[in-house]
Amino acid sequence: MKKFLSIVTSGTLALLMATTSVVTSFAYDGNDDSAKATDAVSLEVVSDNTIPAEEPTGPNETVPTVPCEPTINYPQINRFSNNATGTKISWNSYSGAVKYRVYVFNGKSWSRVGESITTNFTHTSLRDGVTYRYTVRAMDKNNKFVSDYNKDGYSNTFFAPPVISSLQNVFGGVTVKWSKNSAINSYRIYRKTKNTGWKRIGNSDNGSFTDTTAESGISYTYTLRALDAENNFVSYYNDGKSVTYVKTPTINKIENTATGSKISWGKCNGASKYRVYYLQNRSWKALGNTTATSFTHDKLKSETKYTYTVRCLDRKGNFASGYDKNGTSNIFLNPPTISSLANINGGVEIKWNTLKDADSYRVYRKTKNTSWTRIGNAESNTFKDTNVKSGTAYTYTIRCIDKDGNFASYFNNGKSITFVKTPSIVKVENTAAGSKISWEKCNGAAKYKVYCLDSNKGWKALGTTASTSYTHDKLVDGTTYTYTVRCLDSKGNFASGYDKDGTSNTFIAPPAISKVSKAENGNLVEWNSVPGVAGYRLYRKTVNTSWSKLADVTEGTSYVDTSAKKDNVYSYTLRCLDKNGNLISSYISNTKYYHNGVLADGKITVNGQTYNFAKGLFRSGYQKINGKRYYYNSKGVVVKNTIVGSKREGWYYADKNGVCCESEEMRLAAEYMMTYCKGDTLDEKMKSGFLYMAKNFPYNRTYDHPKKASDLPALAIDLFKNKKGNCFRYAAAFACTARIAGYRSRVVIGDVLGSPHGWTEVLVNGEWLICDPDAQLPGYKAPDYKPYMMKKHYWTLNPHVKCEVTIENGKAVWK
Template identity: 35%
Template sequence: MLKLFKGFTAVSLSALMAFSAVATAAAAADDAYAGAQVINVSAADLRDGAQWALQSALDQAKNQATASNPVTVKAAAGSYDLGWGLKIYDNTTLDLSGVTLKRTFSGNMLRIGYEDQVNSGAVGYQYKNIRLVGGTYDGNNGENTMLKVAHAKNFSMENVTVINEREGHMMEVAGCDGFTATGCTFRDQVLTPHHDGYEAIQFDILHPKHVVNCRAEDLNCKNILVENCVFDNVPRAVGTHTGILNNPFDGITIRNNTFRNLKSIAVQGMNWINVDIRMNVIENAPRGITVYSVMDDGSGIFKSSELSSLGGTTSHVSSSYQTPKKANINICYNTLKNVGSLADGFADYESQGIAVLGNKLERVFPKDSVDGSGALPVGDYYNDDVSIYGNYVDIRGNGIRLEDVRNASVTRNEILCSKNTVKSANYYGIVLRDNAQVDGIEYNTIKNAEVNGIQIDSSKVGTINYNDIISPGKYGMGVYTTTIGSITDNYVTSAKSEGITLLWSSKADKIKWNRVRSCSGTGIYVSSNSSSGDVSSNLTYNCGGGINAPNKGSNYTSPSPLTKFYLEKDGVKMGVGTAYKLVPDVRPVNAIESFSYSSANSSIAAVDAYGRITAKKQGSTTVTVASSNGIRQSYRVEVNGGSGVSYLEPKVLDTPQISGFRSTAQGVEISIAKVDGAYGYRVFYKGSSGWKAMGNTTSTTFIDTDVRNGGTYTYTVRCIDANGNFTSSYNNTGWTYTYNYQLPQLATPQITKFESTDQGVKITWNAVSGAYGYRVFYKGSSGWKGMDNVTTNTYIDEDVRIGGTYTYTVRCMDKDGSFVSSYNNTGWTYTYQPKQLDTPQITKFESPDQGVKITWNAINGAYGYRVFYKGSSGWKGMDNVTTNTYVDEDVRVGGTYTYTVRCVDQNGKFTSGYNDNGWTYTYQPKQLDTPQITGFQSTAQGVKITWNKVSGAYGYRVFYKGSSGWKGMDNVTTNTYLDTDVRNGGTYIYTVRCIDKNGKFTSGYNDSGWTYKYSYTTTSYPEFTLANESNGVRIRWNSMSGVYGYRVFYKNSKGNWVSMDTVTGTSYLDTDVRNGSTYTYTVRGVDKNGSYVTSFLSSGKTIIHN
């Protein structure tokens, strides 16, 4: 039987003494402390108990790892059961490539750092540089968060798979600066409506109702990246339903992920700023992407003062209302497919594709009754700076929804709507409400909206331009109580009612160049209590009415043939995964034609029937746009490795001509004949393999400085734009010129002195009259190599070794770096021999609890010392110190070790010799008395063990004897321990050993141990009754002596008992019932730790609800 316990590594005494699991440390540099180390955990040790084998390695890493010397724990491939949660600490990588860990307990499979109290423990972003690589974490349908990250900085996970979670998050992240998940998979998270662990990855706050066993603090999450991950069959994939007032989560990037088969939503954020959600694919979900500022009642948001009060930490932000920070929310190039085809199973949300929602709280709402959040100050919690760009939205609901936003834009999205059959509501293609302030709604395609294509209510919009609205269920545009700058160049066809409407005191400054066709109602309608400025040059054709608006000018009632159309620029540059929507601008403005789109290479860039181009892979192609009457245009597309879209410059300029050359002190000066329209020029020379670029210039001259007198060179020039793109051709023959510049030569510098300093070889030479500076050279295997330019007549070569011989020379330069003297080709040779300090002598050893304390004589002139131990392959550096003592903590009692010491300077270079024989010492700390077990007791929770207190003992480790010997169960600082992993009638053998505060043994132990048989009779089960009430089934029972609380169960369709809740009263109301349905219940008593202390009625009792 493998004994398990929560929060400590269970290992045998021998393993604790000598960690047989593997501890193979590989150092990447000459000294053991320099470079990364790897601790390999063998398959044999993992099969014996993955939890203790891995935790032992992680504990070893905790003690050894530093930022400059991180440690990797690597497990052997295979599948293993995990009996309790692992803890990982600073500067550690856990590599589980090829490993599957299956949870066999109730708790976190892995967490960062220690389990803290709400008001003590880690603060700030304390745990740093932690990385998970590979592996599968199988939650085995357990009911607790699997991975937990809190109080952390620079956490990453790569190619990790997380599966099979039930009734909880797969991963919780709180108080984290720098979180990266790349190439990971999160799959099969089951959640019933009674629970709220919606998110596979939940970005949370440090509050005990949300993240347990962590100190409370107003610490936000920031610098978050979720990239190239897969989320399959989970409720919500990534999100947040908590936050900190005035301290939003900052820097959220979610890109290139795949979300499919969701039960709620792909991404739901709250109180986020600097957000980038791009190039994700979302398939089969009730909702796509939503970012809230706060919820309607403020719930989920906590004041900083409340969190700091709970944790005894510092409050960093105000708890009063403050003007929201700029949100900077960018949602672009996402693909949403089959969204809204099923209802959200966890809350009454409207179906929608993409939404950004602010809220204005006009009163203080009560605090949430469950977690105490909310009660926020009155104020407008809007989202400022929002861009919704280039998304594909296949939706049964609202396509894009904005409420209470500022400085927003909705541009170049393709929204294809279908009938929503799961939740009745008014659904729109694009909907703005509640004081949304939007700069522009432009270049969008909206098809088959259930109600209006564009719905705007109580908002303010700058421009509504170039939108294509097809077959809306009511209006093409429905504008209510809203001010708009301009409504221009939109195409509305087949609306079931009016095409464009302004109602309820709305206003538009300009309504021009719109084309409204085949609408059942009036083409353009402005109500009597609304107003419009210039209403002219609009086409209303085949509609129930024309234009009803004030200030109506000249408009069209029939179309004209298309004569030409325009596209924006001549092409675009697109990053792989981005999208760009083409919208032809027709002439004349009353022309009505349909357009088709085709790509010359769809593997590089594909285009759909509505003109939306998607970048597939790097390369160049063209998209052809053709009107139904035969007018065609080609549009260039260049796909690169970027992440955005920009326009290509269309104009090809004249080929530039070189107009002259001049030999200058700096080199060949090339003159270029100015080309009209050129931003600048790129200059090339012809080498052995063809033309090579030298540099760019925005003037008409360029100097080639890399020339020699008498050398002949061939040049050409090409025009470029501001982005460095070519805008002209070039002369392939080029122009040839021989460089000939005569400069008076200065005297050759002469090296006059060498010195061996602590820094290196100091070189001195004579100052040469007229020299601006000097270049210093050393002679390498392939000849002279320049080291540096100086304006003095001395230089120190720091890249030398003691006893090394080096050859140097010097040459004069002018201020432009050109040589103005010759040099001594033979050079001067010197051997580096700095003064050595005395060799340190170890004078004393001691055996304190911490390890071997080493003392040596202080050396005059020494900055510090490097301490070494002799391993199997020779001397290994342990550490650098500036004192003359050092404690080696990595020792075992009775172990014999050999040490030596060497002086170092402040740069870590050696400044003395060392004793190669070293000094040898055996570690023998003082041992305390052996603890004696004095009693046992069978309790409802298990075997209670008591032993005598040992004077001087910090704590104790408790062991049980298993089939392979003694196994550690836990560390305690009291003289009692409760073993809960026992069975009635089982016989167990125990012993105890003293430890210090670092967990090292400070006493012997009784190897025979003490034997005890566990025998405990549980209390009978609670007697209960069932009764129908108007809103559910009431279960009542009698209070039982010695019982802290009661767990209520119902029997599911498979005949299994499922826990509903644990209460301390004597009744429970199940409201999740339906009339005419049959339900079976039972009740079981628990103690305050949730352990069962009674039996239960296994057959249960049954009732029909009516």
């Protein structure tokens, strides 16, 4: 901005053009009694330098002076300085002057504005932006003018100190605003704190300036000075305006959690709280306030972009900072949901829903004894965990990963499964009945289901087993079968995968001995050829030995057993061999015995022991001979003096001659003892049976009291079948068990103080002892076995009839 200073010399007006220069200094003006910063209007241009450190009192400048005019007979104004209250006019001293009178031109004439005994005067109450013209005249002590005056005067435009209209904490600093005067070229901004003086922080050619160097939590005071085009000061400054700067919160992280997005930012000194916003329909919508430096926005829509910003509040809830108008964006992703967990061959297969904004996925696992552990990444929505132990329960969860390898989602509680490994078939053996498939035990499996591959229908279930082997029977000799096994849980559901390729085996039926005959030096053993085998292994056993290898035959289908001894009994069997000498078939175990080269038949005594044969095989199980039932063991020997048979075949008592007692009461007594009675011997079973009968077969009152021995068998039968009865039935039934145990036993029909009663007596060491199951009933609360083998009953017994039971020629006889 150009200014003109008018100088009058000897009646001649000289018009000089002067340029005002703003100087950023804090120099003290010695002519100013107030010791405040001054401004100057001068012809000299002063460079704009950094504020010197030794002048800390306020925004100031170095003021150039107006050169004196030669042969001038009036005070010459050499400087103007706009200050806070007006314009300070300075002039050179005039010889003979005691004081000076200052005038301002009012547009028509000069008007007196004041007097000064010094060489300066401040004209106050001026209007901002108005140009005033001044002149000065010297006076003596009598108030007489002693000088002329410059009739054109000296001009200066007054600019009041700029007034800050607002201080605002914005994103990135403090924005200082004021009303810009169109006559002002630019402004210089100053700042101070309680610990520092005024410091220049920058220039602005409009009505605002943002202080980007402010520190959060610190109180700053700002003021301004106006500059002309040459950066000379044209205004003073005022006390300014203060604000505590609180920086705009900077969002440094947004994490997707299980419930929403967690927005985090750095702490802002000076903030009491923070208000979080998100962008909705192009407008910021408040989410909530917090004193923490994080906030979780929940109930979000997955795979949706949200933009957030944060603003500081003071303790009254007013805004204390700016905010990031652009905000920080984040795509919310729900934790991936596992859709399925499946035990497959080799591990656990995890599948989950695909999220389009996920670049990849990270898979985690935990057990009841471990925390979440990362186990791998996947680019698709499927992962196979191969590092698992059968029988262990695992829980899996997934997190989304972005392209930079950062988490893009949280995780949920996951989904659990007990891993049960796929059964691994370790062996397939050809047995006599078929192919026996064996596999490793799989912890966590309740059962196993075995499958065979059908070329037309795929895998066909063969059966279920709780063991680790299964025999596939009814196979076709020479046919190849492929098997796989799958685990089941306790409910019969699949608990594992399965080997889709399976394990194959060619079934070779056990080869059969076709003929055994007497040879010149032993037994000649012959068999039929089996296609596809490389040889045979021949085994032999006797009645007293198990199978032992006799020879491997790789040529032909016969072998002469030269080690066979005369009058001994031998049996032979075969197994097939492959080219490597491995066994590839089972053997027939129940082969026939030969005696001196012919089938063993009838009674044959070997080493003093007599064995019973029937066409080469031991007589075994029940056999009817001459109308009597006998029981032969697996060696063809008649079993005697014990209970024989099985649950499938039925139970009988075989006497000292091996004849089985076929009377119904004795058959049921044998069945009762083998089903309900504990013990390794018949005597132990009898004692156990006494207590079991009393405690588990309830008393049932009837009035068909027996009168003679022939009445008793039906009572014993009734108790064994219906499992309840009265004292006579207990006595008859227990007499049967005592007889089977080897005791002489009898039923006594009598009374107790006139009431009918029956009991059992057994002969022990020549003395008949009382056994009364009825007296052991729970209702009597008698100690266990107290009424067993008593010499004297604790009741008063009166016997009437005594009926002994014996076994003769396979029949029970009561008499």
